[in-house]
Amino acid sequence: MNQHADLSGFSQENLRLLLDTIEGINHTQEFKSVLLESLEAVRIVMNSEASSLMLLDEDSDELYVRISTGPVTEEIIGKSIPKDQGIAGWVFRNRTPYITNDLSKSDEFFGELASDFTTRNLICLPLINRDDEAIGVVQAVNRKDDQEFTTQDVPVFDALATHVTSAIERTRYVDYLQLRLKEKDVLVAEMNHRIKNNLLALNTLISIELKGLEHDHVSEVLKSMQSRLNSMYELHEMLMEKNLGQKVELDHYLRQISEKIHDSMSYIFNEASIEFQGDSVQVSQEQALRCGLMLNELLLNIYKHAFKKDDEEGEINIRLEDCGKTVVLHVSDNGVGLPEELKSGKDDSVGMWIVEELADKMNADIEIQSEAGTRFTITFPLK
Secondary structure, eight states, X not given: OOOOOOOTTXXXXXXXXXXXXXXXXXXXXXHHHHHHHHHHHHHHHTTEEEEEEEEEETTTTEEEEEEEESTTHHHHTTOEEETTSHHHHHHHHHTXXXXXXXXXXXXXXXXXXXXXXXXXXXXXXXXXXXXXXXXXXXXXXXXXGGOOOOTTHHHHHHHHHHHHHHHHHHHHHHHHHHHHHHHHHHHHHHHHHHHHHHHHHHHHHHHHHHHTOOOHHHHHHHHHHHHHHHHHHHHHHHHHHSOOTTEEEHXXXXXXXXXXHHHHHTTTOTTEEEEEEXXXXXXXXXXXXXXXXXXXXXXXXXXXXXXXXXXXXXEEEEEEEEXXXXXXXXXXXXXXXXXXXXXXXXXXXXXXXHHHHHHHHTTOEEEEEOSSSEEEEEEEEOO
């Protein structure tokens, strides 16, 4: 296990160099850069000809050279030894520093990993993570100027190894989180795809049932359900094909819904026209779906009740306003106005109940005016 570093025996120059290298390691984010910074720090601080970092491959149960510095860097990267062999294996198993200045007297020496390199002396330390597990070793090889490694080198190397381990853990965790986010994105995309397909299947089943129906009221109920399914389907279509993530372009979504409803409900009154005007505003998926369903219900209500068969022309106007912290949706027509039961508050239609419930969930205020037609004004806070 790494011991607390006693740096009292080191010069101010060495301490400053150590602190600078540790700071560089801790500010490095990308995994390979962390390793390069770490090994270069080892080589400089330990004044060695080369340095190497060996990490445990849990699949093969071997220690492999993840990165190195020095004259044979390219030749040894990727080479591995069993974790129970060599000096690296001994350090890994015993979790203890190892110093040798005469490899002929070392029973643990595995042999050279590069054919044209000769190891004269080395110092090797274990890398112990925060869970007290060994994850690899780091070593400095061949001290320059024919100098030897001593036990006095252990504290400074230990301090360096501790920060190297911390940096490796940090970058591994970041990589892990990024992988989980990618997996989550795939799962969400798959879920949206299945929901979209299920909505489409339900819509198709309703269309089949409608063909054999003769009862007007039942047919009207199924068509209303079909319109609501269409509103939800349009949102999932946008999320899947345009990859909108957490935000939805509400003006685009509501425009699509109004066009779909106009196409599907024109059989009731084919002289009605829809004009849509909208500020560009992005809202959450939840707000978009609720707002879309409210618009769906209001338009269904307008087509069913606002116009008479002998009317020459009907006008439906939809306007979306971005007011900063709030969004305002205006829906109006030039029809006959509100039914008496709605004016008196005795209306028990499913459509208006849906609008009120959705408005309540959105913390929205609804204002209704019935003069020369009907005007709905829905104001809700922008999340």
